[in-house]
Amino acid sequence: MSISPEQVRHVALLARLALSEEQIASFGEDLNSILGHIDSIQQLDLEGVEPTAHPLEVVNAMREDRVRPGLSREDALLNAPATDGTAFLIPQIVGPGGDEA
Amino acid sequence: MSIDISSLNASAIRDSIARGDFSAREVADAAFARVESVEGDVHAFLQLAPELAYDAADRVDASVVAARADGVNPADVLPALAGVPAGIKDNMNLIGTNTTCGSKILEPYQSVYTCSAVQRLLDAGALPVGKCNMDEFAFGSSTENSAFGVTHNPWDLTRVPGGSSGGSAACVSAGEAAVSLGSDTGGSIRQPGAFTGTVALKPTYGRVSRYGCVAFGSSLDQIGPFGKTVEDCALVLGAIAGQDPMDATSSDVGVADYAAAARTGAREGGVRGLRVGIVTDLLAMDGCAEEVRAATVRAAELFAELGATVGEVELPSAQHGLSAYYIIGPAEASSNLARFDGIRYGARAEDPADVLDLYMRSRAEGFGPETIRRVMLGTYALSAGYYDAYYGQAQKARTLIKRDFxxxxxxxxxxxxxxxxxxxxxxxxxxxxxxxxxxxDIFTIPVNLAGNCAISVPAGLGVDSGLPVGVQIIGDYFAEDVLLRAAAAYEGAVGFDSRPPLVGSL
Structure with missing residues (x-):
């Protein structure tokens, strides 16, 4: 099946990628080419075959529910693009715009 | 004294240090001298770690001194990889280094903890030379998708080293490190191993903890070693394998003595009676070079000469592996890469209008084209209306491939x-x-989908290309001991000198 520019734009929004119209066109072309190669999988008769989500027959890996040391606040914030030293800073996401909005 | 790292395997380095032929510090000197002379051409590393390497070397040298003072033979107490220079793929965290995954979005990222496999490698005495180049987030087969420049193949600098673990392969091939760690989601250890004339092992899914390795395809990813010899890969696997409380998918299956298995294979009669199946339908696939086919057929003959029982086998569903993989891999990747949002780590777009704009521009500006392609493909395959047609079908095809194996x-x-x-x-x-x-990745992908283990062993130089060609030996789940025994026997029969002549003359 072929994927339209409209669908490419929708997928980019779902994937949280701000793509230019030029990128929408070129990635759309790539996706269509790749899907053209892998579409054969839709023709396979897989009626009644169980899906495999995981290669091993694993059971739940249980452990004791015990408190262990994790990352320090300093380490957790070390790589953040914006912090106030105690928390990650982000643009306002709820409520009316504040003074800085 | 001057040490030629490229001519020494891991156990020779350890044993020489134990005997006092040279110190671990001298090994580090030799490794960084080698880096100095070839790295400008090869570009295997994104970051060097001399401080960490010399600290590790000093610890090894101190334990040699301490052993002698106690009247103990250092050979009896040194860990398996004492003083062995090692490269680490840049998707594995190591405190004191950045972890970039070859991506602009993670360029400034400093590791705040150490990957379990890397920690185990260091606990075994290895010297971390540096972090190795890779295709961005491990998406690729050439390292050309790295945001920080391509790695060149030491056998021919105009060629790629393969990928995504191209830097890990090239640093061993070029003699900058004796061993290295890579990760393999669809062939990212084995294919660069074949391209660079190195031995490259993808262990069984769950054999090695992935804690601290940036996730690509969580049901497919596995960390594994590169080495110049099968025994070196076995020594590294022995050091890094085993259950880890930090990775719930790591297995509690017992860890065998892999190095002993490799040594058994190298001995006369080491594979007598072993049942070896050449996969005829994969071998007949379109697009496989004649010299590669010939090397694989020759490998079967060598196994027969070594006393193995060789037969033919088919994996009829493996032909659907590529389609299934390019749905499942991107689907899992698109979920895993959702964490790169410009909030907690990584680059953030300037002056965002709101949080959605922040997410969307940070990602589009920080990701390279192949990463965007895979995230888009995965998002599409998982989106409403297409899930059953793509992801559902791919998971069922995966079942058929598992059954074939x-x-x-x-x-x-x-x-x-x-x-x-x-x-x-x-x-x-x-x-x-x-x-x-x-x-x-057509030959390597089915193994990731099924989850068992496989190794690429140099088959010599291709009769047409004059470049290294690899043969893949595939083993059953957690049968790395059998796999390494077979690989070592084959390696001995081939007798390939894994050193690229080019690098020696640089």
Whole structure:
């Protein structure tokens, strides 16, 4: 099946990628080419075959529910693009715009 | 004294240090001297770690001194990889280094903890030379998708080293490190191993903890070693394998003595009676170079000469592996890469209008084209209306591939295929057509989908290309001991000198 520019734009929004119209066109072309190669999988008769989500027959890996040391606040914030030293800073996401909005 | 790292394997380095022939510090000197002389051409590393390496060397040298003072033979107390210079793929965290995954979005990222496999490697005495170049987030088969420049193949600098673990392969091939760690989601250890004439092992899913390795495809990813010899890979696997409380998918299956298995294989009669199946339908696939096919057929003959029982086998569903993989891999990747949002780590777009704009521009500006392609493909395959047609079908095809392997391993102990359809290609040769690049992994992908183990062993130089060609030996779940025994026997029969002549003369 072929994927339209409209669908490419929708997928980019779902994937949280701000793509230019030029990128929408070129990635759309790539996706269509790749899907053209892998579409054969839709023709396979897989009626009644169980899906495999995981290669091993694993059971739940249980452990004791015990408190262990994790990352320090300093380490957790070390790589953040914006912090106030105690928390990650982000643009306002709820409520009316504040003074800085 | 001057030490030639490129001529020494891991156990020779450890034993020489134990005997006092040279110190671990001298090994580090030799490794960094080698880096100095070849790295400008090869570009295997994104970051060097001399401080960490010399600290590790000093610890090894101190334990040699301490052992002698106690009247103990250092050979009896040094860990398995004492003083062995090692490269680490840059998707594995190591405190004191950045972890970039070859991506602009993670360029400034400093590791705040250490990956379990890397920690185990260091606990075994290895010297961390540095962090190795890779295709961005491990998406690729050439390292051309790295945001920080391509790695060049030490056998021919105009060619790629393969990928995504291209830097890890190239640093061993070029003699900058004796061993290295890579990760393999669809062939990212084995294919660069084949391209660079190194031995490259993808262990069984769950054999090695992935804690601290940046996730790509969580049901497919596995960390594994590169080495110049099968025994070196076995020594590294022995150091890094085993259950880890920090990774719930790591297995509690017992860890065998892999190095002993490799030594057994190298001995006379080491594979007598071993059942080896050559996978004829994969071998007949379109697009496989004649020299690669010939090397694989020759491998089967060598196994027969070594006393193994060789037969033919087919994996009829493996032909759907590529389609299933390019749905499942991107689907899992698109979920895993959702964490790169410009909030907690990584680059953030300037002056965002709101949080959605922040997410969307940070990601689009920080990700390279192949990463965007895979995230888009995965998001599409998982989106409403297409999930059953793509992801659901792919998971069912995966079941058929698992069944094929299960049935093959009823009759055989190991299977033989080529590792990659050709020898190393030129830089730029395949980078314009994503599908052309994906076809590189046609022989390696089925193993990731099924989850068992496989190794690429150099088969010598291709009769047409004059470049290294690899043969893939595939083993059953957690049968790395059998796999390494077979691989060592084959390695001995081939007698390949894994040193690229080019690098010696640089």
């Amino acid at each position: 299960a049935s093959a391993f009823e009759d055989f102990d190991v299977l033989l295929t080529p590792t990659a359809p050709s020898a190393a290609f030129k830089v730029g040769e395949k980078s314009q057509d994503p599908m052309e690049m994906y076809l590189n």
